[in-house]
Amino acid sequence: MTIYNIPNKLDLKDYPNWHLDSVNLSKFSKISDYTTSVRQIGEGAQYLQNLAVEDILNFFDSFSAYLLTSRSYLLELLSNIGIGFIINFLKKTNLESILKVSLNGNIHFLDSFIEVPGLEKKIIAYPRGVITHWLAGNVPVLGMISLIQGIISKNANVVKLSRENGLVLPAISGEIAKFKIDLGKKTIKGEDILNSCLFVYCEKDDTDAQKMLSVNSDVRVAWGGKEAVENVMSLPRKYGTDDVVFGPKYSFALIGRNSYNHEELDSLAYRLAMDASFFEQQGCNSPHTVFVEKGGAVSPQGFAKALAGAMDNVLKRIPKNPVSADEAYTVVNIRSEYSFMGQVFSSKGTEWTVIFSEEKGLAKACYSRTLFVRPIEDKSECIEYIEHKKHQTLGMCINESEKISFAKEATKKGIERVTEIGKMSSYDYPWDGMFPINRFVRWASLQ
């Protein structure tokens, strides 16, 4: 059994890459007594529990502003993997609203007993204890989002990093550790907050290490593909441990006939192209297939062409991350396949691809900014393709009068988020059908 302790204050510039490969891992120590390490972060979480939640939110709000203005090396280094996304997420307005919606409308339940009208009693929300987050490497910023929700709910957090991009979170934490705010009577230091967090790494087939993480958790949060989350769920756990699973999901978009004015075409296509370009389409919320209803002023093929132009424009705003040999080959392969049976619009290199074909159904995800545009006779067709627990976000542009009834049908069938085009790629509440912070607390009452 080997569990590596990854320092939560490191500088990416000191490492040849951001992955937890054998070279980087050789620089980190192994944890000899894991339960003691967990106990220590539990003690560290006392610091959080002694702070008012408002103060914690103020800390992250100031940190968010600091990241923007500090010219931190991370801003440039991580711009392509969504550091800007983190900056927005950390703003007080955002964190306060997700806390509020998760905590029955009042964030101060995390601080003390509060009278609840109607219940005739006071209630309080306590952290569950130790949350272990098993992260996926596809979208590293989601790991930070998971961790921050654990921190603002005052829990101790173990972060089991992914091999791919495994150093990104410890690097962002390194910036948090350096940051502090002065609130007059007290100073809140990032390094004190981070005493409640432990970053670890172990191999996925190191069953003993994985079990050790699992049995020392009060909440298990699993991000990743089907196999990864099932592996976590199959580990033994202690009685009462709760599971929060963010498994694999697929998202798609629907453009209804005559749902926009012709002059809005470019703007609509641009917003969709943005949704498909964030995180290189690796997120659960990234669109892969775009259904376009026939019979509108703009034909499905015309929409595909406009989308291609938009993908090229977005490329200038969000430069493409380098692709691997595998990704490059996959892109070339899908383009060639559809050159025989559809119409392919693409950049000269592997940057982006829009494929128009008359096929039915959802396309298999290709990633690397590849969108499949498929015509449909009627929008009700895409309802047939929705499967519960498999589909997450439906980006939708349809006539206002049809929105609510169509969204109701789609969500009844299993869609978890219906958004406007251009908002698919944001992280919002509820996520994957739940309010995660609600799962990170236990409620107690006083009558």
Add this chain to the structure above:
Amino acid sequence: MNKLNSIDTLLIQQPFELDINEKSRLFSDAIYDAFAHHMENNELFNNYCQNKGFRLERNTVNLADYPYLPVNIFKNKRLTSVPNDKIKAILNSSATTGIPSTIVLDTITSKRQTIASAKVMADYLGDKRRPFLILDGDPFESNMSEISARSAATRGFLILASRQEYFLKKENQNLTLDIKKLKDSIKSYEDTEQEICIFGFTYLLYQHVVKVLKEGGLSLQLPKNSKIAHIGGWKKLESQKVTKEQFLKDISDVFGVEVSNIFDFYGFTEQMGLVYVSIGDKPKTVPVYSEIIIRDFQSLEPVEDGEQGLIQILTPLPHSYPGISVLTEDVGRVTGRGKDQTGRIGTQFEIIGRAKKAEARGCGDIMSELVV
């Protein structure tokens, strides 16, 4: 018939003797004619080329401008450039997993393949036929699908065999080495000073033979000038952390052969008949019958020599299917041009690895359950 002349002209050349300029001239003519043939006789391929914005013009087309098909296309599509009554055989790739490629062969293609492969193999192994000791299961005695698939790939090499014997046997669904049979066989050739060729798939050769002999403290002495030829790639051995240096040393120790008599053959079904050989740890050299281009992962443009990218290979040999310009799943780099360390002339390259097939990469992979 005129259109085929340039290809026949290329085929009558020795594989590694033409100087670069002469090869370039003959090859340009031949690949032009090959494209003309396939675009004229294969509507799908013609549409494909046109969709790629390609216009065929003699003397103005740079090799890198010719469109390419990824090898995987042959798994999904049956692409034919000759009438059905000309098809003499249908070839399935030796894929032991996944979907095999399907290649249709006519007499012209088969003949060209045989000539090209015989010339290249003879250049390395010598044109004298010799006994082949094959380190695999006997396909006639086994119904294991893996053995059948490998046997199809092995067949092309047996053109140089005076006789063939198999030395792995199936035991409880596993292949094990018949050590006694191998020792006896080698001994019999040693007594007659008959040069032999040990042939096998790289992984099997190492895992089921070399490793077994090494761990058992056994070493054999092949007759003088005997060769070891292996095919199939390094992926499995790499996962076991076996380096090429270790591989060559162990084979050399176990069979008593010089490293210069160990040959690593690279080729693929979609361009059957073309083999690229490395002697010991030296790079492979491209014969006159084909040319290699390394393409950048990001831009897909040709990279500078020495830089790595996806391997594209052009050859005018296929007549019945448009496998004349294919992008492989392999990653490689050009290491030199002109005369190689052994005196052969041609572009030299090495294979770095395979463009790893994606496992679950992102959230959208849930769809693979639904669509595939």
